[in-house]
Amino acid sequence: MKNTLEYIGNVTLFIKDVVFTLPKTHKSIHLIIEQVYFVGIGSLLIVIVTTFFCGAVTAYQAAFQGKDYLPDVYIGMAVIKGFMIELGPLLTAIIVSGRCGSAIAAEIGAMRITEQIDALETLGIEPVRYLVLPRIVGSAIALPLLTIVSELSACIGGGFCAVLLMNIKLTTYIEGLRFHFMQHELFGGLVKALVFGILMGLMSTYYGFKTTGGSEGVSKSTTQSVVSILILIIIFDFILARILF
Amino acid sequence: MIKIINLTKSFNKTPILSGVNLEVANGITTVIIGPSGCGKTVLLKHIVGLLRPDSGKVFVDDFEVSSLYGVQLFKLRRHIGVVFQGAALLDSLTVAENITLGLREQPKKTPAAELNRIVKEKLALVRLEGVENKLPSELSGGMKKRVAIARALAMEPEYILYDEPTTGLDPITARKIDELICELQNNLKITTVAVTHDLASTYKIANKIAMLNKGKIVFEGTAEELKKNKDIEIYKFIRGREYEQTN
Numbered sequence: 152m153k154n155t156l157e158y159i160g161n162v163t164l165f166i167k168d169v170v171f172t173l174p175k176t177h178k179s180i181h182l183i184i185e186q187v188y189f190v191g192i193g194s195l196l197i198v199i200v201t202t203f204f205c206g207a208v209t210a211y212q213a214a215f216q217g218k219d220y221l222p223d224v225y226i227g228m229a230v231i232k233g234f235m236i237e238l239g240p241l242l243t244a245i246i247v248s249g250r251c252g253s254a255i256a257a258e259i260g261a262m263r264i265t266e267q268i269d270a271l272e273t274l275g276i277e278p279v280r281y282l283v284l285p286r287i288v289g290s291a292i293a294l295p296l297l298t299i300v301s302e303l304s305a306c307i308g309g310g311f312c313a314v315l316l317m318n319i320k321l322t323t324y325i326e327g328l329r330f331h332f333m334q335h336e337l338f339g340g341l342v343k344a345l346v347f348g349i350l351m352g353l354m355s356t357y358y359g360f361k362t363t364g365g366s367e368g369v370s371k372s373t374t375q376s377v378v379s380i381l382i383l384i385i386i387f388d389f390i391l392a393r394i395l396f
Numbered sequence: 397m398i399k400i401i402n403l404t405k406s407f408n409k410t411p412i413l414s415g416v417n418l419e420v421a422n423g424i425t426t427v428i429i430g431p432s433g434c435g436k437t438v439l440l441k442h443i444v445g446l447l448r449p450d451s452g453k454v455f456v457d458d459f460e461v462s463s464l465y466g467v468q469l470f471k472l473r474r475h476i477g478v479v480f481q482g483a484a485l486l487d488s489l490t491v492a493e494n495i496t497l498g499l500r501e502q503p504k505k506t507p508a509a510e511l512n513r514i515v516k517e518k519l520a521l522v523r524l525e526g527v528e529n530k531l532p533s534e535l536s537g538g539m540k541k542r543v544a545i546a547r548a549l550a551m552e553p554e555y556i557l558y559d560e561p562t563t564g565l566d567p568i569t570a571r572k573i574d575e576l577i578c579e580l581q582n583n584l585k586i587t588t589v590a591v592t593h594d595l596a597s598t599y600k601i602a603n604k605i606a607m608l609n610k611g612k613i614v615f616e617g618t619a620e621e622l623k624k625n626k627d628i629e630i631y632k633f634i635r636g637r638e639y640e641q642t643n
Contacts, residue, residue, distance in 0.1 A: 178501075262486075269446050270484035273477075274498035274551065275470040281501065 165357050169287065172280045179285045186289025190251045190348075191296055198297050199304045201246055202239070206305030207312035209233050210324075214317045223319045227327020230309035231302075235336045236396060239302040241388055244294060244347035248380045252355040255286050256376035259359025260369040268360070283360070287352030294348030295341045302340070339395035346391060347384050354380045397422050398443055398555065398589065403452035404611075405438055412438050414611030415452070420604075425581050425588040427598045430608035431633060436591035437481070439608065440557050443589065444476050445469050456555070474498070477548025477556040477586075481563055483540035485532040485547070492528040495519070495547045518546035522576060538569035545576065549584075556580075558590035562597045574600040595634060607633070 176183070213221075213229035259282060262268050268278045306328055313319040358376035362368045398420035405413040412435040420426045430436050441447040442454050445461045454461040459472055485494045492515045499506045499514065506514075519525050522542040532540060541561060548556055561577060562570035574597050581588050581601075592598055598605060599619045607615035607622070609629050615622060622634060 265482055266480045266484040267486055269441070270478070270480055270486070270547075271497075272446060272470075273444055273473050274501070274547075275474045276498065276501045277470070 161361070162357060165360070166353065168279045169283055169353065172277065172284050175277075175280050176284060176288060179280060179288075182281065182285035183288045183292070186285045187293050190247060190290050191293035194247050194250055194293075194297060195300065197250060198243055198246055198301050202234070202242060202301040202304040203308035203311075205238060205242060206230055206234065206308030206310075209238070209305070210309035210312040211316065214313065214319070223313075223323045224327040224330070226309070226313050226317070226319060227324045227329075228331040230306055231328045231331050232336070234302045234305040235332075235340045237340075237388075237392075239305065240294075240298045240340045240343040240347060241384070243298045243301045243344060244351065244384050245381065247290075247294060247297060248347075248351050248355075248377060248384065251290070252351045252380045253373050253377050255352070255355035256359045256362075257369055257373045259356055260362030260372045263360060263362045264365055264368060278360075283352075283356040286356050287349060290348040290352035291345055292348070294351070295344040298341060298344035302337075336396070339391075342395060343388065343391050346387055350383050350387060351380050354383065397455075397457065398587070399453075399455040400439070400442070401453045401455070403439070403442060403454060404450045405435070405442070405447065406450055411611055413442075413449075416608070416611070416613055418606055418613050418616070420587065420589055422587045423585050424603035425577070425590065425601050426604045426606060427602035428589065428591045428606045428608055429593060429595070429598055429633070430591075432593060434608050435611060436593075436608055437559050440478075440559055440589065440591050443557060444473060444478055474551055475554045477551055477553035479541065479544045479548050479556065479558045479561060481560040483532070483537075483544040485540055485543055487532055490529050490531055491515075491519075491535070491543050494532070494543060495550050497547065498551045514550055515546075518549050519543075521549060521580065522546045536569075537565050538573065541565070541573055542576070545580070549580070553586060555587045555589070558588070558592075560592050560594075561590055562592065562594045567596075570594065570597060571600070573597075577601050609633070 209230050210226050213226045214223075217225060259268075262282070268282070271278050271281055310321065310324050313324045314321050355376045358372040358379070362372040400416055400418040403413050403416040404411070416439060428436050428439065438447060442449055443456065443461065445464060449462055456472060456476065461469075461472065464472055486497065489497065495515050495518055496511045499511060515528055516525070519527065522545050524539060524542045524546070527535065527539065527543070532543070535543065558577065562573050565573065577588065577590070578601050580586065590601060602619060605615070605617060605619060605622050606613050607630060614627065615625060615630055622630065625631070
């Protein structure tokens with residue numbers, strides 16, 4: 152119980168430091184651009200490939216499960232509803248957390264144990280402004296953009312599967328996508344992605360900052376950061392689903 | 397002047413510093429020696445405000461470091477250059493970017509041409525030209541130390557603190573770093589504080605030596621006074637063996 156309270160207290164103090172540094176965001180624009188590139192462009196290929204096949208699986212399962220009693224137009228619906236509301240932001244956040252959340256925690260953890268963060272402080276640079284803020288803002292910008300790409304990729308993957316494997320007309324599939332496309336659902340999914348991006352940036356930098364004890368400490372904080380990010384993403388996915396839809 | 401008054405610090409209820417008193421005079425090199433784990437680095441980190449004392453005070457000029465926070469503390473730190481034990485260069489930045497990091501992140505922007513001039517000047521001071529575009533991973537241990545010194549000097553500090561400047565270096569490179577520290581101190585007249593357990597280095601660079609043992613300063617004086625001291629702990633430390641009655 153004491154440890155849990157201490158953990159919550161430490162995270163809260165860390166968030167407070169981040170919030171107080173927010174007015175200095177303009178000083179870190181070049182660092183934010185680097186992070187958007189690292190999280191966004193760096194994750195593009197893995198997100199496209201993964202969601203393409205997830206879209207294909209969704210279309211395949213929708214066609215298979217609804218065979219004989221659901222019209223073909225509902226295959227497009229299954230893909231677009233599934234990905235815009237749920238799978239798009241969730242899958243993207245999980246993939247990016249595995250790739251970038253762990254990397255951020257390990258990088259900052261290594262900087263902590265090799266005194267690079269102390270060196271920043273002695274040079275008169277606030278580590279939260281220089282290291283934490285760009286990673287949180289960069290993730291918060293990149294995640295919604297990646298989510299849009301993932302949703303497009305899933306729709307294309309679903310289309311390939313429907314047309315090439317299930318012999319469904321392309322026009323029927325596209326009609327299903329268009330008919331069930333709702334702007335507010337797209338917006339809701341992007342809000343989720345934004346929150347997931349903030350969570351990923353926050354928790355990965357938090358664990359990186361708290362690293363102690365050499366290379367074993369880096370490994371431990373990397374693992375802890377990914378586990379906590381995934382748990383928080385799932386919890387916030389539920390909370391946001393209740394609020395937004 | 398740096399003045400440390402009755403400084404105490406514990407980690408997990410283990411006392412590391414138990415009432416340290418020390419004065420560091422301006423314009424000379426003061427070396428703090430002591431066995432591994434005696435709290436030398438902890439003491440150094442208090443001077444620059446990276447650690448806060450449990451009790452006691454640390455003054456740099458007229459500022460009490462432990463009472464400063466935020467912008468005031470960052471302003472004070474700009475007058476103090478620190479060379480860390482492992483050099484602590486940022487892995488993702490080139491040598492030139494590391495040297496100018498502090499200047500580039502200041503509110504007042506320095507023109508690129510001026511930054512280039514500073515990089516060349518500071519690398520020349522540490523006798524390491526032509527490595528501006530290399531990454532820290534491409535440098536040897538001695539070169540990293542030189543770059544770390546150049547980075548500390550780029551801020552034009554009034555004080556420079558060295559944490560184990562020769563640890564991890566071969567004897568020849570270590571002596572070259574000693575010569576560099578002496579040269580910089582003689583030429584730039586920067587008040588220098590070094591912590592080390594390397595006695596060869598200490599005798600080479602120190603104007604004044606302070607020995608830290610069991611959380612307290614147990615000796616202050618010159619190298620000659622240290623060598624003549626008959627205290628058992630000091631004897632053991634400087635000779636690396638047990639006290640012999642015949643001596």
